Amino acid sequence: MTLSRHDLLTIGQLAERSGLATSALRYYEKVGLIHATRTAGGQRRFERASLRRVAFVRAAQRVGLSLDEARAALDRLPQDRAPSTGEWSGAAAAWQHRIDQQIEELERLKRKLTGCIGCGCLSISRCALYNTDDRAGMAGPGARYLLTREPTTGPESRPPAG
Amino acid sequence: MTLSRHDLLTIGQLAERSGLATSALRYYEKVGLIHATRTAGGQRRFERASLRRVAFVRAAQRVGLSLDEARAALDRLPQDRAPSTGEWSGAAAAWQHRIDQQIEELERLKRKLTGCIGCGCLSISRCALYNTDDRAGMAGPGARYLLTREPTTGPESRPPAG
DNA sequence: GTGCAACTTGAAGCCGACTTCAAGTCAAGC
DNA sequence: GCTTGACTTGAAGTCGGCTTCAAGTTGCAC
DSSP states (O other): OOOOGGGOBOHHHHHHHHOOOHHHHHHHHHTTSSOOEEOTTSOEEBOTHHHHHHHHHHHHHHHTOOHHHHHHHHTTSOSSSOOOHHHHHHHHHHHHHHHHHHHHHHHHHHHHHHHHHHHOOOOTTTOTTTOOSSSOOOOSSSOOSTTOSSOOSSTTSOOOOO | OOOOGGGOBOHHHHHHHHOOOHHHHHHHHHTTSSOOEEOTTSOEEBOTHHHHHHHHHHHHHHHTOOHHHHHHHHTTSOSSSOOOHHHHHHHHHHHHHHHHHHHHHHHHHHHHHHHHHHHOOOOTTTOTTTOOSSSOOOOSSSOOSTTOSSOOSSTTSOOOOO
């Protein structure tokens, strides 16, 4: 452990301890997720708090947040100290909600799937699996917008990213 | 409804009824998810079964399958008739499993998150949220490979696609 | 003071799942 | 038979989240 004062980390050290590639960390810095000071020679030096931020981002990704969303959440937390309980629970509340939504969606899908195994129909017009029923839909001939998640303006509009 | 005999659908009709863009359907055909016959003039004509296949694919995507995986599942189903209960439940079993896994992962994450709100620590070494605990990890100084899902050969290896 | 690993940069590449474009052809209603 | 909208193609572009590359520089142990 030959760290400079203040326990500054090189990008390699941060990579090793966070499990991310150095290229990913450089990318994270570029998009403003983490910040680095520079040595006289121009090399990055990270505060230990960056570890926390990186971990936060990775956790956010697991919940399904994009890096943009993670950054937005991070921006509401202090840069260089551990967040207070209040700050943290505020940032985490969004995740809770997100997780709950995702679980709910999956449960719904599972219920439908179970039902479908029983019927074996796979009929577009009848099968519950194909008709999300949280959409108005059905305005016209046939079941439209079967599995889209957002109101669309027409068949040529952009489906969910995946 | 001016359909040719056998109820063949144009790509536009399939798009409207499935909710996908025609470009997406062309793409699906290109990657072998659906198949089309051609008119003398070279235009695509889809069997109604394509609607079922498209819906299957979209449902598969919701479960988190890639198009490749969806195709693999589809390939075990009949091309031009509704699958039997057995065929269908076989194909769906994989989904069930997938859904269960996803729900489980989210529940785990949620439990950790809840605990973390209480403690507010966000400490790399202590916070349960950051330590997946389904990984061996911890082999060395600090918590490595915090949130990766697969065993990695080193810090430079590829993290999960997201 | 030297050797070498670790660092620097910008640009380009990659993946999946599409969309967009341009320029041309087909099909069907009048 | 003409018009017009729907169709055709391949190539290129998009987006997020990175990785890879090449060529050069820094920092630290000895």
